Amino acid sequence: MxxxxxxxxxxxxxxxxxxxxxxxxxxxxxxxxxxxxxxxxxxxxxxxxxxxxxxxxxxxxxxxxxxxxxxxxGDVAQIEALTNYQAEIQALTPTYAKPDLKTELPTSLMADTIWPVVKRLATTKGLFWHQLGDSRWILYDRKLMNIKKGPQADDQVLTNQIVNQNKSNAKKNFEHYDWQPQPLKKRGRLISNNSAKQVSVYSKPYGSHKNELMAGLDVLLTQVIHDPSKNDWYAIGSQGWIEGDNVVLFENEGEGLAMAEPLFLTPVLHEKIWGGTALNDVFDLPIPSDTTGEAWIISGHPNGVSPIARGPLAGKTLAEVWQTYPDLFENNDVTRPYPLLVKFLDAHQDLSVQVHPGDEYAAAHNNGELGKTESWYILAAKPGAEIYYGHKAKTSLEFNQMIDQADWEHLLQKVPVHAGDFFYVPAGTLHALGTGVLALETQQSSDVTYRVYDFDRPDQKTGQLRSLHLEDAKNVTTIPFKAESPAQTSLQMGALQETTLVEAPYFNVYKDELDGEAYIVKRAPYTQYTVIAGSGAVIVDGQNYPLELATSFIMPATVAEWTLKGKMTLIMSTPGPQSR
Structure with a gap:
């Protein structure tokens, strides 16, 4: 068979x-x-x-x-995308930010003007709204306008409104917005006259609205179009198009950021009651005490944001760069946080048994935080080391009873671990690293933890037991537990062997083992690297950047190709579909 x-x-x-x-x-x-x-x-x-x-x-x-x-x-009955339609404005016409009378804008359309129309929306109350090419909306009123398909005949008027025959023929002409864009490589700074200080980005000139960028951002402009009405439109890479009035071009490239090099990051160390000294013993990191549990090595999270170590952005944080230079990450939404976080974890003692929520629950119960799906690559494990991974309850009733009775022996599931093991830990998974495990964790950028069991140990600094979060844990734990074990595949690419550890909604994780020299081509908006063994270099545009053990860096979207050289092992990660 x-x-x-x-x-x-x-x-x-x-x-x-x-x-x-x-x-x-x-x-x-x-x-x-x-x-x-x-x-x-x-x-x-x-x-x-x-x-x-x-x-x-x-x-x-x-x-x-x-x-x-x-x-x-809203009260929408139908939405229809329109091609080659226009609004002939006959009298002063108000505009709206949304198809809602409560969102009137201060700018109106003047009489005797023509505007491209890209979308029509019919409400359940019988109102008809039309969206203009610049994303504003107008409410159809036959006393104020005609909506017609151009450029040909009056019999294509959609509203049965008779066109005034005395109007100039020029007014009936409707330009097609499909001009050939010209390549460009120039930097500029976004400006805005609106109170929100935001600049609208469109799918194409006079196209549908995609998102907003904050004024003051420096951007790389990659294409330009000069439309027949003397307006300039600029493309910001793959993000979309902006109107020329919303950008000031730099006179020379030195004014903007010509970022064609890696972003090297400085780790942020965290003390934990379960931590030890391995982060110094193994990686030579400057730990603050003998109970240092975590090094946040790639992080935009406010509880431990990574500073940029060197280069033109030295001194800025990853969170600042994410928002100020979105083109480095192909970031289409500067209001969201940097989506990923990478850590070293030293479990000198058992971590608390815990569970993390998904996005929806975290946003509702933890001040808009992201949920937390994570993964572990086991860097080292002492003989007999184990992790807590999942549980044995078959029903929610059984799970809740075991927690209420503190029946940890029958609830918790242990798994032996060795160096080189990999575990995918989706939100809702009950878990903990056990004593003697050193791991690299790739996760969503979240610091939300619901503690279930902390081995009844007091915090040495306070003398108190740490808080538990049992009700939240009961609400978010996946029952019954079923381990997700992604199939691992390896690909030999010359001197580089790459093993796919997981490709998941929030992140993709790979292990790159190099013995020689390998040419790499960009395949994601940005790429995160951490050296976990050996040393070498990364080469960009002929510039050699040394890589030592524990070095972490991000290859930005503005670098299309690079070379890895040396004898080393790296954990590489990229954003998954839901983190882009």
Whole structure:
């Protein structure tokens, strides 16, 4: 009997247009390689589908496929994308930020002007809204405007409004906004005249609104279009297009940031009651005490944000750079935090048995924090070392009873570990590193922990037992537990052997073992590296940057290719689909 090969699952996301908020959990659709799939958008109360990014139908392949369905909120009956439509304004017409009368903007459309229209929205109350190419909305009123398809005939007027025959022929002409963009490589600084100090980014000139960037950011402009109405439009890499009035070009490249080098980071050390000295013994890190448990080596989290160690951004933090220079990360939303966090963990004693929430629960109960899915690569383990990974309860009732009765022997599940082991720990997994384990952790950027069992040990500094979070833990723990063990694959690329440890929604983690020289091509918005053994160098544009044990760096989006050289092992990670 011939076994069918499984294709890589298809991920279906359901999000709110404009905010990118998840409206429903992501769906994972599985099937055999080569078989077809057909997805159907969910019905969401008080929402209607706005548009879809990705293919709702296709075949399972050996590559990850993602589909995102965007929804519009409100009393919406229908949304329709429009091509080559225009609004002929006959009298002063108010504009709105959203299809909502409460969002009127201070700018109105003047009489005898023509505006491109890209979207039509009908409400359940019989109102018709039209979105202009610059993202503003107008409410249809036949006394104020005509909405027509151009440039040809009056019989294409959508509103049955008779066109004034005395108007100039020029006013009936409608330009097609499909001009050929010209390549550009110039830096500029975003400016804005609105009170929010934000600059709108569009899918194309006069296209749909994508997101907002903060004024004051320095950006790399990669294309320019000069439209027939003498307006300039600039592309910011893959982020989208901005109007020329929203950017000041630098006279010379020295004014902006021409970042074509790695971002090297300085670790932030944290003391823990379970910590020891291994971070100094193994990595020569300057630990603050003999109970140092964590080194946050790549972090934008406010509880331990990494400073940039050297280069043109030296002295700034990763969080600052993430927001101020979004083009370095292909970051389309500077309001969100840097999404990933990488740590060294020294479990001189058992960590508390704990569980982390997912995004939705963390946002609701922990001041908007991200959830925390994580992973461990075991760097070293003493003989007989174990971790706590999962639990044995079959039902929520059994789980709650075991916790209430402190029946840890029958609840907790232990797993022996050795150097080189890897564990994927999704949110909702009960877990803890055990005594004698040194690990590298790749996780979402979150510091939310619900402590379940702390071995009844007092904090030596306070003399008190640490707080437990049993109700939250009961709410978020996955029951029953089922270990997720991603299949590991290895690929030899010349002198580099790369092992895929996990490719998951929030992050991808790889182990790169190098003995010689390897040419690397960018394959993600940015790439995180940490040297866990040996030494070598990374070469960018002919510049050699030495790499020692425990060196961590980020290769930004502005670097398309680089070379690794030496005899060393690195843990490499990139953002997954939900972290981009």
């Amino acid at each position: 011939e076994l069918a090969l499984k294709g890589v699952p298809v991920w279906l996301y359901t999000k709110e247009q404009g905010t990118n908020k998840n409206l429903a959990p992501a769906q994972i659709i599985e099937g055999d390689l080569g078989t077809t799939f057909k997805l159907k958008p969910q019905v969401i109360d008080n929402y209607v589908v706005d548009h879809v990014d990705g293919a709702l139908a296709g075949s399972f392949t050996d590559q990850m496929q993602t589909v995102t369905v965007y929804y519009q909120q």
